[in-house]
Amino acid sequence: MKQDRFLLGILLGIAALVVIALVTFLARPDGLQYGPDNTPEGVVRNYTVAIHLQDYEKAYTYLAEGPHKPSLDQFREPFLLKYINSASAGLEVLESKISGNKASVEVSVLYSSNDVFSGGYRNSEYAALVSEAGQWKISQMAYPFWYYDWYQEPYKEPKP
Numbered sequence: 001m002k003q004d005r006f007l008l009g010i011l012l013g014i015a016a017l018v019v020i021a022l023v024t025f026l027a028r029p030d031g032l033q034y035g036p037d038n039t040p041e042g043v044v045r046n047y048t049v050a051i052h053l054q055d056y057e058k059a060y061t062y063l064a065e066g067p068h069k070p071s072l073d074q075f076r077e078p079f080l081l082k083y084i085n086s087a088s089a090g091l092e093v094l095e096s097k098i099s100g101n102k103a104s105v106e107v108s109v110l111y112s113s114n115d116v117f118s119g120g121y122r123n124s125e126y127a128a129l130v131s132e133a134g135q136w137k138i139s140q141m142a143y144p145f146w147y148y149d150w151y152q153e154p155y156k157e158p159k160p
Contacts, residue, residue, distance in 0.1 A: 037062075040096040040103040040129045043136040048091045051079070051145055063150075064130050064137035070150045078147040086144045088112050092122075101131040109142050 032053055037046045043062055050059035056076040063069060078084045090110040097104050105127045112120045125142035140146065 037136070040098065040105045040127075040136045041093045043129060043138060044091075044105045044107060044127050044141070045093050047138055047141070048086075048145055051086050054079070062138050064139040065132060066139065066151055068151050068153055070147075075147075075150070078149075084144045084147055089144050091142070091145065103129040103131075103136060105129065107142055109144075 032049050034046050034049055035042055037043045047059050047062040050056070050062070056079060057072065060072050060075050063075070079086070088111065090112075092108040092110060094106040094108060096106070107125050107127055109123045109125055110120060111122070123142075126140075127138060127142060128140035129136045130139050131137075139151070
């Protein structure tokens with residue numbers, strides 16, 4: 001009889017731990033929220049949040065003006081067609097260096113692992129920004145949050 005009570009106590013303890021874990025998981029705050037975008041770091045962070053939330057119109061507002069800037073449809077297409085997949089990557093914004101109307105932000109791209117026994121990996125990159133009318137805009141960003149074709153001059157066939 002004592003063993004049955006002991007086993008029942010263990011099972012109740014395990015059930016309590018499972019309930020506490022579920023409540024903690026479900027009550028956690030959502031980490032993807034926009035912050036202030038008056039600094040280069042804030043712009044890079046908000047751009048990344050917009051990409052993760054699939055708010056491509058908002059993300060597009062953070063792009064710098066320039067020759068060969070993609071249209072909104074050209075910007076959205078690589079994400080929708082899965083040419084680039086930012087869903088499996090995260091971004092940690094580290095520090096920025098500002099020089100006049102240009103800034104570079106060091107970022108660490110965090111890639112998740114495909115199996116439970118490997119921990120992902122990270123890659124250090126930089127984002128380039130320019131100040132336009134007092135607001136920071138992105139002119140170059142780390143992959144997988146940027147498509148290689150943006151801002152590139154279209155290919156022209158050589159004349160024979």
